[in-house]
Amino acid sequence: MTVVGIECMNQPELPVGRLAPSPSGRLHLGHARTFVLAWVNARQRGGGMRLRFEDLDRSRCRPEHVRRSLLDLEWLGLDWDGEPLYQSQRLDALREAAERLERSGAAYRCVCTRADLEQAAQAPQRGVTELRYPGTCRTRAFEQGSSEAPTPSALRLRVPEGPLSFVDGLAGPQSVDVAAEVGDFVLLSRSGVPAYQLAVVVDDDEQGVNEVFRGEDLLSSTARQLLVSRALGLREPRWFHVPLVLDAQGRRLAKRADDLSLETIREAGVDARALIAWVGRSAGLEVPDRLTARELCTTYDRAQLSRTPVLLSDTEIAALMSSR
Numbered sequence: 001m002t003v004v005g006i007e008c009m010n011q012p013e014l015p016v017g018r019l020a021p022s023p024s025g026r027l028h029l030g031h032a033r034t035f036v037l038a039w040v041n042a043r044q045r046g047g048g049m050r051l052r053f054e055d056l057d058r059s060r061c062r063p064e065h066v067r068r069s070l071l072d073l074e075w076l077g078l079d080w081d082g083e084p085l086y087q088s089q090r091l092d093a094l095r096e097a098a099e100r101l102e103r104s105g106a107a108y109r110c111v112c113t114r115a116d117l118e119q120a121a122q123a124p125q126r127g128v129t130e131l132r133y134p135g136t137c138r139t140r141a142f143e144q145g146s147s148e149a150p151t152p153s154a155l156r157l158r159v160p161e162g163p164l165s166f167v168d169g170l171a172g173p174q175s176v177d178v179a180a181e182v183g184d185f186v187l188l189s190r191s192g193v194p195a196y197q198l199a200v201v202v203d204d205d206e207q208g209v210n211e212v213f214r215g216e217d218l219l220s221s222t223a224r225q226l227l228v229s230r231a232l233g234l235r236e237p238r239w240f241h242v243p244l245v246l247d248a249q250g251r252r253l254a255k256r257a258d259d260l261s262l263e264t265i266r267e268a269g270v271d272a273r274a275l276i277a278w279v280g281r282s283a284g285l286e287v288p289d290r291l292t293a294r295e296l297c298t299t300y301d302r303a304q305l306s307r308t309p310v311l312l313s314d315t316e317i318a319a320l321m322s323s324r
Contacts, residue, residue, distance in 0.1 A: 015047035015211045022054045023065035026261035030245035030253040038213035044297040050207040051080040072262040077293040094194035106231040109153040110137040133183035152190040169240040176223035201228045213240040243309040274323030282310045
């Protein structure tokens, strides 16, 4: 009888989170808040942390943004396990996953262009980030390279009718009708580039991520990623979506807001511990005026996190910038 084995079976699974910046611009205060909370959420429980650069958009992603992001994360005191993963270096694996879906019948080829969708008989509905696909190619037996479906063609997931329900660890119960909102969504573009919804699912599985802690703007993507995960037979992570940081006008911070970029703040000599303290206060936690990310683990309580967006006032920005 192996007592150690039995005890191990009863041990709770350690969390494995991830930091997944897109190197398409400078990181800002909103990114810092989400990344710090994601890091603390895993590290406080002795969990792992992975780093991934989501750099599939080669027209916008730049090596200099990768370098800036690494400096920003290190300045914040955040570490990770193993080497960073670059999605642009995993195109073969991502395409192979898409081909598996096509072979199983879970996905199909589509030759429609954006212009085709806009001219469809059904008035297209605006989804979260794209036009709703009316299913034009769903029943066509296309094969890549055939005379019927000349290359290039995209690959779309067959989305089932009706709502999909899941529970988010911060936002609570959710119900999303993907078929009604966006329809059969793209997995591979016409040029063969893997779509975000496919890449994050495959790479989370590759990195062993079992907890996804990210900004609330990506909550609407969760149902689509669940559909991809289930179609591939992958394990589903737990989800946590934290409210966003908004500017004084109530708008989401953008990467073009360079005056609030971490690089600008870092180079101005701001004490990173003051920024960590701001993260803690903005999340509803009781923290001292300055502390490290590691020290934030001692006061972090996910149950106490604020569920409302953070309005970043000019007064707060001025106070932070003066924290030398």
